[in-house]
Amino acid sequence: MSGRLDGPVKVTGRAGYGADHNLPGMAHGHVVLSTIAHGEVRHVDTTAARRVPGVLGVYSPFNPLALRPVSTPMFGDTWVPLQDEEVAYYGQPIGLVVADTVEHARDAAMAVEVSYGERPARTSLAEGLADAEDEPPGPDGSSGFSVLEPGVGSIAEALAASPVVVEGTYSTATQNHAAMEPHSAVAVWDAGELTVYSGTQGADLQAVELAAALGVDPACVHAVNPFVGGAFGGKGRTSVAAFLAAAAARALDRPVKVVLSREQVFTATATRGATVQEVALGATEDGTLVAVRHDAWSATSADRAFVEPASSNTKEYYATRNLAVSQKVVPLNVPPTTFMRAPGEAPGSFALESAMDELAVALDMDPVELRLKNDSAAPLGSDLSWSSKHLDECCRLGAARFGWASRPPRGREDGDWLVGTGMATAMFPAMRFPATVRVTVRDDDTAEVATSGADPGTGLLTVLSVVTAESLDVPRSRITPLLGDSSFPPGGTSGASAGTASTGTAIMAAATRVIDDVLALAAGPGAPFEGLEVSYADGRVLTADRSMTFGEVLRATGRTELSADGSSAPGEELTKHSFSSFGAQFAEVRVHRWTREIRVSRLLGVFDAGRIVNPVAARGQLAGGMVWGVSAALHEGLDIEGNGRPANANLAGYLLPVNADVPAVDVVFVEHPDTLHNAVGARGIGELGVVGMAAAVANAVHHATGIRVRHIPITLADLLDR
Numbered sequence: 001m002s003g004r005l006d007g008p009v010k011v012t013g014r015a016g017y018g019a020d021h022n023l024p025g026m027a028h029g030h031v032v033l034s035t036i037a038h039g040e041v042r043h044v045d046t047t048a049a050r051r052v053p054g055v056l057g058v059y060s061p062f063n064p065l066a067l068r069p070v071s072t073p074m075f076g077d078t079w080v081p082l083q084d085e086e087v088a089y090y091g092q093p094i095g096l097v098v099a100d101t102v103e104h105a106r107d108a109a110m111a112v113e114v115s116y117g118e119r120p121a122r123t124s125l126a127e128g129l130a131d132a133e134d135e136p137p138g139p140d141g142s143s144g145f146s147v148l149e150p151g152v153g154s155i156a157e158a159l160a161a162s163p164v165v166v167e168g169t170y171s172t173a174t175q176n177h178a179a180m181e182p183h184s185a186v187a188v189w190d191a192g193e194l195t196v197y198s199g200t201q202g203a204d205l206q207a208v209e210l211a212a213a214l215g216v217d218p219a220c221v222h223a224v225n226p227f228v229g230g231a232f233g234g235k236g237r238t239s240v241a242a243f244l245a246a247a248a249a250r251a252l253d254r255p256v257k258v259v260l261s262r263e264q265v266f267t268a269t270a271t272r273g274a275t276v277q278e279v280a281l282g283a284t285e286d287g288t289l290v291a292v293r294h295d296a297w298s299a300t301s302a303d304r305a306f307v308e309p310a311s312s313n314t315k316e317y318y319a320t321r322n323l324a325v326s327q328k329v330v331p332l333n334v335p336p337t338t339f340m341r342a343p344g345e346a347p348g349s350f351a352l353e354s355a356m357d358e359l360a361v362a363l364d365m366d367p368v369e370l371r372l373k374n375d376s377a378a379p380l381g382s383d384l385s386w387s388s389k390h391l392d393e394c395c396r397l398g399a400a401r402f403g404w405a406s407r408p409p410r411g412r413e414d415g416d417w418l419v420g421t422g423m424a425t426a427m428f429p430a431m432r433f434p435a436t437v438r439v440t441v442r443d444d445d446t447a448e449v450a451t452s453g454a455d456p457g458t459g460l461l462t463v464l465s466v467v468t469a470e471s472l473d474v475p476r477s478r479i480t481p482l483l484g485d486s487s488f489p490p491g492g493t494s495g496a497s498a499g500t501a502s503t504g505t506a507i508m509a510a511a512t513r514v515i516d517d518v519l520a521l522a523a524g525p526g527a528p529f530e531g532l533e534v535s536y537a538d539g540r541v542l543t544a545d546r547s548m549t550f551g552e553v554l555r556a557t558g559r560t561e562l563s564a565d566g567s568s569a570p571g572e573e574l575t576k577h578s579f580s581s582f583g584a585q586f587a588e589v590r591v592h593r594w595t596r597e598i599r600v601s602r603l604l605g606v607f608d609a610g611r612i613v614n615p616v617a618a619r620g621q622l623a624g625g626m627v628w629g630v631s632a633a634l635h636e637g638l639d640i641e642g643n644g645r646p647a648n649a650n651l652a653g654y655l656l657p658v659n660a661d662v663p664a665v666d667v668v669f670v671e672h673p674d675t676l677h678n679a680v681g682a683r684g685i686g687e688l689g690v691v692g693m694a695a696a697v698a699n700a701v702h703h704a705t706g707i708r709v710r711h712i713p714i715t716l717a718d719l720l721d722r
């Protein structure tokens with residue numbers, strides 16, 4: 001099987017991203033950001049800005065663009081700029097300058113003079129812990145989650161009664177999605193209809209949000225995003241660039257392009273909030289977990305836009321008789337928080353899987369054996385067992401492939417390098433979102449599959465083609481997949497690792513309908529097979545002794561094409577089973593004895609994610625996630641200064657791994673199709689690869705050096721002799 005259909009146009013630079021569109025008469029907008037972290041905009045002096053040549057408009061809270069608040073079923077409230085004078089973080093969009101060229105817009109934006117009424121800012125998670133709020137109660141009115149066996153009064157009691165206990169406080173850094181394509185948009189109005197070219201995780205969802213913000217009918221908004229240069233959760237909601245470009249284009253009656261600078265992306269979009277987590281594990285001497293406590297504090301922006309759910313997934317990991325998790329919220333004057341690949345699971349697994357390693361050390365037990373010993377058949381507190389779980393196979397296969405059996409109790413030495421290995425469990429819940437696709441068969445025996453959605457680099461475009469070819473029983477070369485246009489049937493979001501399961505199932509439904517229609521046509525009045533028993537295989541309609549391709553049937557009945565829509569949504573399966581993808585992550589690190597430089601030398605992930613529809617793209621998804629886990633462990637962290645300004649809002653200071661930081665990444669699948677989850681049999685893979693990897697690296701660092709670092713990113717300073 002070949003790789004990704006969009007590969008050639010991307011690597012040759014022919015893929016047109018949102019900001020690649022240049023339209024006649026197009027103006028350029030530059031966003032103005034706040035330079036305080038908390039307070040209000042008192043006055044905006046635009047005199048100097050308006051004197052810059054080519055300036056067409058200067059917008060601020062006092063001269064706003066016509067935009068309204070946005071709330072949708074999918075995302076709840078999405079922040080819309082220029083609604084009021086409040087400033088809640090440093091780098092918040094507070095204005096837009098539009099000019100004839102990029103340079104004029106940028107220069108004029110620099111000339112805008114803003115005065116503020118400043119209030120004290122809270123920017124430190126550590127200092128905010130004391131005033132943490134309880135997480136808003138869930139639908140049942142409760143906050144947190146616990147399971148206690150009969151006769152046990154509290155998790156503290158269960159831990160006190162446990163023969164072996166480990167306890168630690170772990171912390172994780174603020175992260176930015178750092179997608180290659182900065183948030184941007186080109187907006188053009190024509191006779192009251194808006195077209196927006198802007199990278200997003202779902203074209204139809206962006207059209208709905210823009211329509212709400214602009215106060216127009218969603219049918220009047222056309223969102224186009226065939227190529228998206230990375231999203232990772234950071235392009236789920238509509239960007240400030242898109243809201244401002246659309247509103248400015250309407251105000252000025254000409255096309256407007258707005259592109260955030262790399263520095264602006266770090267504050268004017270959103271982040272994964274920092275966390276502090278306490279984990280306590282109690283076990284018997286044979287390694288059976290008896291009690292698990294996981295309390296998390298997550299930094300959020302002042303509007304509490306998104307709370308990183310760091311502890312909530314812990315109930316899905318291991319069998320234990322007693323468990324209590326809690327989640328607290330620490331609102332700060334920091335950039336907005338939002339979804340980032342494996343929201344909750346990524347930082348949560350760093351804490352839990354580090355603690356599991358500490359427990360293995362305390363028990364003098366193999367970390368793989370400890371995971372196998374506590375393998376669970378269902379999430380705690382749920383009667384619904386996993387539809388399909390082969391974590392044990394992942395662990396055993398991974399251990400064999402990684403050479404785990406020969407792992408010494410402590411790391412080994414190789415010249416001046418201390419070499420250690422570590423492992424962790426990965427898991428990510430399998431979900432489906434509502435999605436509709438249209439399958440069209442044509443009289444030349446080709447077919448088209450279309451859905452609005454997005455392929456933000458996940459490989460979804462290729463998956464559409466694979467599943468459609470399979471469902472119509474024709475070669476992939478005859479399928480044209482179309483994606484990323486809100487005029488197509490609503491494909492929903494490419495998020496939550498749900499793309500293949502959602503759209504794949506919808507394709508199967510659409511293909512079944514279109515085949516039924518072709519059969520009805522072939523056997524209908526006046527048709528070649530009138531009144532005969534007909535069936536379908538190999539792209540052909542079959543009778544007892546004859547056959548015709550679907551294209552021949554269409555031609556014979558005077559049609560050029562036939563279409564059917566199919567939909568998928570989470571359904572009855574949710575009442576029968578729990579669904580998750582699983583994996584076992586292995587890492588080897590080399591720490592230099594004298595400089596304490598940390599190099600990752602080997603990575604292996606073995607994953608149980610149901611059927612793998614496109615092995616090449618799937619491997620890319622998992623390897624990318626694993627690299628991100630390494631990045632979280634050793635590189636990434638947005639440093640927010642006391643005044644709220646990010647100190648490293650650029651790709652020089654915000655470290656991301658480069659090729660030299662990443663060894664060959666070994667990705668293996670144990671393929672057990674999960675048709676209890678959906679007809680395709682595929683569970684999610686997009687987020688799974690990042691889960692557990694940071695812990696695997698930290699555990700390997702401990703194995704190599706004997707030093708347990710309970711925060712990420714781990715730096716050399718953490719490994720200096722103490």
Ligand code: MOS
Nearest residue numbers: 233340341495496
């Ligand atoms: Mo995501 S965090 O579902 O892109």
